[in-house]
Amino acid sequence: MxxxxxxxxxxxxxxxxxxxxxxxxxxxxxxxxxxxxxxxxxxxxxxxSHKIVYPRCSSSTFPNTPVCVITGATSGLGFSTACKISKEGFVVVIVGRSEQLLSETIRKIKDLNEDAQLKAFQADLSSVESIIKFKDSLRQWLLDSNLHCSVQILINNAGILATSPRVTAEGYDQMIGTNYVGAFVLTKLLLPLLENSPVSSKIVNVTSFTHRAGRVDEGTVSGKKFLSSKHYPYAQVYEYSKRKRHILDELVQATLYL
Structure with missing residues (x-):
């Protein structure tokens, strides 16, 4: 008692x-x-403002079944997006850290859409090594299947909010590593598959309204300065990570013609 x-x-x-x-x-x-x-x-x-209409990457304009890769697809916005896109005729590649959650996600989507074409890959977006393994596995799977060896849509959705400091294998703060570095590395590694698409491919970076509060400078790029803080400023680190992903989105738009 x-x-x-x-x-x-x-x-x-x-x-x-x-x-x-x-x-x-x-x-x-x-x-x-x-x-x-x-x-x-x-x-x-x-x-x-005038409404901007972006061209859709439709399955009807693609000679083969198009492929959409979604990170963080086992819950929340990622799960809802996977459900929706699976109904659009895409093969949806869901990426997550937990094999159990990936299996449950496939079952849930199949319950909602029995015709859904799904493929699950386990990957930790805070680990560069894990991302590289995922890229290799994805490419090999595309080669072994009847699909075109390309990706039509990449949705960088995975993200975390941690209240205690943790360090990735590469030395980054875990929130920075997952929310920004992981998205950057994955985008760079999948560029050949995106560029190999016979139709215009898309990259979607899911950020947050909190990016408005984040300010990026040399000392916050890796997040290492926060790891030595007496009290871990997790709210600020999250803001920085989302601001950086927003910048990644701007860089993609400015430099790539996909």
Whole structure:
């Protein structure tokens, strides 16, 4: 009984410490403001800007079955996107860290769409070695199948929010490594497959409204400066990582003609 009370007090103390932390109030206030700014921008664009229509990578315009690669597809936005695209006639390649979650995701999508064409690959986007293995496995699978050896859509969706500091094998902060470095490396490695597409291919980088709060400089590129902080500024690290992915999206648009 005494231990139960002690553990309860510890949990209450941790909760109180979290609520009173700067990072909590940064998320509560600054992120809420970012959401409001984003919605205002969308409203303004819908009322006063010309609607931009982007050409679709449709399965009807592709001689073979098109392929869409989605990272972080076992839950949330990634899962919803995989469900939707599977109904568009694409072979959907779902990428995730957990084999169990990948299997469950395939089952769930099949329950919603029994005709869905799916392929799962296990990969850790915080590990460059794991990304390279995934690229090799994907290319070999394309060669062994009846599909064209190319990718039509790449959706960089995988991302994490960690409240404690962790370091990747390459020495990056784990949030930076997963949310930005992993997306950058994967995009670079899959470029040959994207460029090999007979039709215009697409790269979609899923970012966040929190990118408005992030500011990138030389000291925040790897996230190493945060690892030595007495109190890990996880909210700021998340903002930096999403800002960098937003910059990646801008670089892709500016330099690639896919």
């Amino acid at each position: 005494i231990m139960v009370v002690i553990n309860l007090i510890k949990d209450l103390w941790r909760g109180l410490h979290f609520v009173l932390s700067i990072q909590f109030w940064r998320m509560a206030l600054l992120w809420t403001l970012s959401v409001l700014v984003s919605h205002f921008q969308l409203l303004k664009d819908s009322l006063f």
